[in-house]
Amino acid sequence: MKKKFLSTTFLILSLLMINVLIFNKYTDKSIVVAESFNGWKEEGNERYFFQNSKKFTGEYQNKYFVNGKYANGVYNGTLYKNGDISTNAYVGEIFYGSDGKPANGWYDDGSNWYFFQNGKKHNGYGVDGNGKRYFVNGKYANGYVGGIFYSKGKPVNGWYDDGKDWYFFRDGKKYTGKAKDENGEMYFVKGKYANTYIDGVFYKDGKIANWWCDDGKDWYFFQNGKKHNGYGIDANGKRYFISGKYANAYVDEIFYSEGKIANWWFNDGEAWYFFQNGKKHNGYGIDANGKRYFVDGKYANGIYGGKLYKDGIESKGRTYVNGIFYDENISPADGWYDDGDAWYFFKDGKKYTGKAVDGNGEMYFVKGKYANAYIDGIFYSEGKIANWWCDDGSDWYFFKDGKKYTGKAVDGNGEMYFIKGKYANTYIDGIFYSKGKIANWWCDDGNAWYFFQNGKKHNGYGIDANGKRYFVDGKYANGIYGGKLYKNGIESKGRTYVNGIFYDGNIRPANGWYDDGDTWYFFKDGKKYTGKAVDGNGEMYFVKGKYANTYIDGIFYSEGKIANWWCDDGTDWYFFKDGKKFTGFGVDANGKRYFVKGKYANGIYNGKLYKNGLESNGNTYVNGIFYDGNIRPANGWYDDGSNWYFFKDGKKYTGKAVDGNGEMYFIGGKYAHTYINGIFYGAGKIANGWYDDGDAWYFFQGGKKHTGYATDENGQRYFVNGKYANGRYGGKLYKEGLESDGNTYINGIFYSGDKYPANGWYDDGDDWYFFRNGKKHTGYATDENGEKYFVDGKYANGFYGGKSYLDGEEVDLADSDWYVKDGVWRVKNSGRSCHVNGDFIVISLSDQKLWLVRDGRIISKIGIVSGKPSSPTVTGNFRILSKEYSRILRGPGYASWVQYWMPFHGGYGIHDANWQPSSAFSNSSYYRWGGSHGCVNVYPGSMGKIYNNSYVGMRVIVY
Structure with missing residues (x-):
């Protein structure tokens, strides 16, 4: 320990000595070296963390710094927030997991669980705890992706509902080929049982066809998938088939009809023939017309075995057979004979055409009648060559030697000139003929009407229907002739138009201002003048005799003068100067204004x-x-x-x-608040959310009515075309955008627990009803009780569509003529019947009848009086509510004692009515004026039986 301390002390002293030596080498004694800094330091308004006098980047005391700041963001692949590792959060489109790294695997991102790869919701194949799966946006693929149908991330195999229908899949594709399902080996086409030809073999519902099948064009009988040829057996027994159809053809010279050998009249494709044992019959045979004689399958018509037959029946003649008229000797007719319609001239039994001799000599015939027609360009009338007036069928003509005549000839009107069989109406050698005679009056020569004298257009005085007139070339004189002015052939004193020239009082063409009778005009040489001229107002410009009000050579004139003010040029009002639309400052009635091209x-x-x-x-x-x-x-x-x-x-x-x-x-x-190129904008922006597009409110995404999941103020919903989904979509049932388990109404359709429109009996929460495709059924349908007629989902009880029904079965209750035999209700004279069981009372308001039925038998049928039109009897299916004896019935303005009272609906009931006349109960119209307040009145003598044979709860049907 002592040695370590001494070593450390020596090391520190050595470093200090080295620093002193280094510093002493510098001659600039002003340089100051700062000590190394570690910790937080302010720069400006920011605080930074330093290490060794540098803004620190790295990890320190479990915090991560970047340039002296707590890390916020992604660094070295890790997400930080305030220097701490951040978890389960998105940065952009990358989701970071529990370790702060881009997520890999399943994670809950706060909205749902997703499968991530490198931080992104995975698309494509990936491996999780369930093995290899296909993902779409981080979810197991469910549906079509790239043409492959997936369920829970795996390509499907077998039957699956793809949202539109059920299909058979193989490796995610709608399968085509042979495969096995619960029905055995089947042939599939695009995921459906094959109903088509495969290699020339027809499959029906996936199996090789062996019966009658519709191949898409027609129904055919198949054997081993082929349209059958030869004998085969179907529901109609043994038949002969050709290409899958009952044979209607000859087979080995035998004719088959509908697969059977023909033994009657049949059409063999060319005509109808009578067959026996498949052959066209020869000899006597019997058909629907009785016994007839046949030749090659047809009624005999002609002579066979020396006898004449018509339509297979022997004939005595004087009749047509095969277009030949036979006389009484059963020989083809020659000469005149009445064939039953008219008389004709025959030759060899045919109506004759050509020349022949009869009692009138040599005549020309056409179809057995005297010729009235052209033959080789010659017209015949009543069999002779025409030489007079004849109608050739198009018009009447004058004939000579059978030709329409041209030239002079005499008829009933004298000597006339004809052209092609008609009176001449034309010029001949300069002379005009009218209706065959030389013209001497007004006639139309084809160009115009002229006045003729001796066939010439007249010059000079002449008299017609208007009196004496002067003519020039067949027309009334108009102009100056012989120094006189004529108008329409009459001499004139002037001041009038003649041939478009206005003449003055001196019978000269007018010059200057004149009133022509309509108004005043300025004339020159008798014409309304156009151009410059001088009148009392000086030099003026005229157009058609009036002061000019128009443009002339680009200058506008007003009242004959060059325009210098506001003028209407015919298109609009403009301000003119020197005849031009003015540009610049100018003064008008409104003061000084600036004009551009004649406008303010x-x-x-x-x-x-x-x-x-x-x-x-x-x-x-x-x-x-x-x-x-x-x-x-x-x-x-x-x-x-x-x-x-x-x-x-x-x-x-x-x-x-x-x-x-x-x-x-x-x-x-x-x-913008509208659709633009199919995109809806709301308040100027592409719509996202609920908007009213003018028709209704819709939920939009990206300007489109949204289909799919989305969130609005009600939470996450499923939308279809901008509306909450209501119905089946993608194999799921939705109501108001939320997935439903069924047993509910959606858009008026009742869906059952299987989430499909209900079919059959279901309780909709109010009552049990019979449904068809989700609707309460009206019409015939079959349930466990057999075929019944339903109205609004209930067994029909009453009168519907002209028929009566009891518990869904048709009965003839509207008819009063009933009887019962062997427990069956029957109607007289109709053959109709109906098995009816149980006990009930039936009341027909239209018949005014009551039937009392016990054990299916009518034990009483009586007349009634129902409610009057202002207080009608209620209709429907009811039950007797009670049975009461000796009651007083009270209502507004009445109190009536009755012996028997059986209410069936509220205040409606059946009771005796001693105040009604006995005749009322046999008069089906009496209720219209003498009816009740709504109850069913019964004759007192009949009510006891009704009362004694009824019970509480017994059905009452009123219709």
Whole structure:
């Protein structure tokens, strides 16, 4: 110990001597060397930790420092906070685990458990305590990833519901090929039992087809997967098949129909034939028309064995057979015969066409009638060549030697000129003919109407329906002829238009201002003048006889003078100077204004802002542009006097821009609250959360109606298209976004405990109902009691769709003519019947009848009086609530004693009514005016039997 102390002391003295020697070597005695510093020290407003006079980096006393500060962040792969190792926390996207290192393995990050690799929620294959699994965002993959379907991180094998349907998987893929499931070896296509052809073999529900199957095009009968050919047996017995169909064809010259040898009328693809033992029958046979004679499967038509047959029946003639008319000697007819419709001329049994001789001589026939037609360009009328007026079917014409005649000829109107069988209406050798005669009146020659004399257009005076007129070339004279002015053939004194020329009172073309009868115009040479001319107002410009109000060579004239004021040029009002739209300062009725192209200036001109021609200081709209106080188009937020808007270049902005809230989307100068390219913006930003898009409220993520899990003020929910999920999604049932165990209504559909729409009887919490696809069923369906008719999930009891039902079974209670035989209810004259068991009372309000049934037998059928229209009897399925004797029934304004009282629903009941006339109970309309307050009135003499054969709890059906 003493030696160690001496050694230490010697070492310290030696170091001090060395320092003294070193210091003495320096000639600059002003240098000061500070002692080494360890600990906390302030610099400026910060404190730092030093070691050996340096800001310390490293671990000291279980704290980690970086540049003299407690470490905050990741250093050397470890996360620190205030110098201590930080655990179970995110830095960016990296999660640090319990050792402060990037997490590897399963960790709870505060929201859920995830599998991490190097601090990130793992994607891809990884190994945990369960072995090799596939992860998506740190969770076992469940669903499709890269086309592979996973369940709990493993590619699935076997049957799985992928959220859309059940499929058979192999290594995560919908399997195609042979594989075994609980039904044995099956063939699968894309995860479903094969219902298709595989290598030419048809599979039905995964098995090789051996019966009738629909292959997607039609139903066929298969044997060993092939459309069967030959004899086979199906539900209809032994049949012959061709390509999977009942044979309807010839096989070895035998015809099969629907797979059986034909023995009746059948269509063999060409026509209908009568077959016997598969052969077209020859000889007598019997069909639905009785006994007939057949030839090659058809009714015999013609002569066979010396007999005439028609439609298989022997005929005595005077009839058509196969288009041949036979006479009474059963020979083909020759000559005139009445065939039953009309008389025709026959040759060899056919209606004759051609020349032949009858009692009228040689005639031309067409289809057994005298020809009235063109034959080789010659027209025949009643069998003879036409030589007069004849109708050829299109019109009447004048014929000569069978041709439409051209030239002069005489008919009933005398000598006429014809052209192609019609009276001439044309010029012939310069003479005009009208209706076959030389024209001597007004006639249309094809160009216009003219007045003719002796076939010529008339010149000179003539008389027509208007009296005496002067004509020139067949028209009324219009103009000056022989020194006289004519208008429409009558001499005129002027001051009128003739052929577009206005004549003055001297019958000269007008010059100057004249009133033409409509208004005053300025004329030159009888025409309304266009151009410069002088009148009482000096030199003026005229357009069509009026002072010009238009542009002429770029100069605007107003009232004939060059414009120098506000004028309407036909498009708008402008301020003109020397006929031009003015630009510059000018004075009008509003005082001095600045004009641009004839309008008050609006905008910036020569560095100044003008509005309506007056200089402006801004903060106003000019031509739709909002200018700020610096008379510049506004940019940013401005109050335009009605509201605040965001402007760009003076326009209320639409699009993305930056304001004090950052980058925003604007529409019409306001924060966008709408869809833009399919993205919804709320208050200018891409929507995240609940927003009303104008149709309804939706939950958005990234501007899209969200589908998937997300958190709102109600916690984590599952969303579909922006709404809380309601229904089945991804194999799970959701209600208001929360997973449900079923046995509840969702969107009006009742889901059972298996989380599928209910089918069958279920208690929905209120009562038991029969469901179909989650809806209370209305219609026929089968339950454990057989086929029944349901209404709103209950056995039908009453009248529905024109039919009556009792506990879901159809009965004919609406009919009053019933009887019972062997425990079966039957209706007279209809054949309808219904097995009905048990005890009940049935009341038909439409029939006004009551049936009392015991053990399925009607023991009483009586007339009733029900409630009047203003207080009708209740309808439905009830039970007798009590049986009471000698009661007084009280109500508003009445108190009635009854001997028997059986209530079945509240104040409704069945009782005797001694105040009703006996005839009321046989009159089904009486209740309309004499009905009760709602009860069922029974004739007193009948009520005792009803009362004595009823009991409390007995069913009462009212419809």
